[in-house]
Amino acid sequence: MVKNDSPSRVSLKSITPDVSTAMGGLHRAAVSAAQVAKVEDEILELVRIRASQINGCAFCLDMHTKDARAKGEQEQRIHVLNAWRETPFFTERERAALALTEAVTLVHDGRVPDDVYAQAAAVFDEAQVAALIWAATVINAYNRIAIATRMVPGAYQPAQK
Numbered sequence: 001m002v003k004n005d006s007p008s009r010v011s012l013k014s015i016t017p018d019v020s021t022a023m024g025g026l027h028r029a030a031v032s033a034a035q036v037a038k039v040e041d042e043i044l045e046l047v048r049i050r051a052s053q054i055n056g057c058a059f060c061l062d063m064h065t066k067d068a069r070a071k072g073e074q075e076q077r078i079h080v081l082n083a084w085r086e087t088p089f090f091t092e093r094e095r096a097a098l099a100l101t102e103a104v105t106l107v108h109d110g111r112v113p114d115d116v117y118a119q120a121a122a123v124f125d126e127a128q129v130a131a132l133i134w135a136a137t138v139i140n141a142y143n144r145i146a147i148a149t150r151m152v153p154g155a156y157q158p159a160q161k
Helices: 017-037 041-055 058-070 075-086 092-105 114-123 126-148
Strands: none
Touching: 017 126, 041 058, 041 075, 041 092, 041 126, 058 075, 058 126, 075 092, 092 114, 092 126, 114 126
16 A cells, blocks of 8 residues: 655656657557557557556556546446456457457466467457557556556546547
8 A cells, every 4th residue: 555655756757758758659659550440449448447457557547447437438347347257248359358458468477378369369350459469568568657656546537528
């Protein structure tokens, strides 16, 4: 548990602005690739939430559950996302994306198994699989940044449309 009296951590954006800008560029490029490939926004938010659950990133969970709700995601699906295999609430495409996300996030647990990749390739085309791998990679990087610098959740508000 992070205490309020914890020592402050480095501000990566202030200390290394070029790297921070590059990370933002990677994020924008990954979002663009997903849009071009026509990967559903709902799936991308599920990917971001699920990776953040696995990594224990409170800041990113706060952000992406708010973004998902703002885009119309159902509370029930958000609440059971960490047990998605046990529910009937997710489509075949969502299940394939979640399995791929888990494999990418937990790559140290046996890499990305062929059956997980094949499941994704069966319901997504190559551009979509690539976009999902980039989405999972970017959120995992952001999770590590937020955790290492102890970014505080709570203040984020989704953009108004």
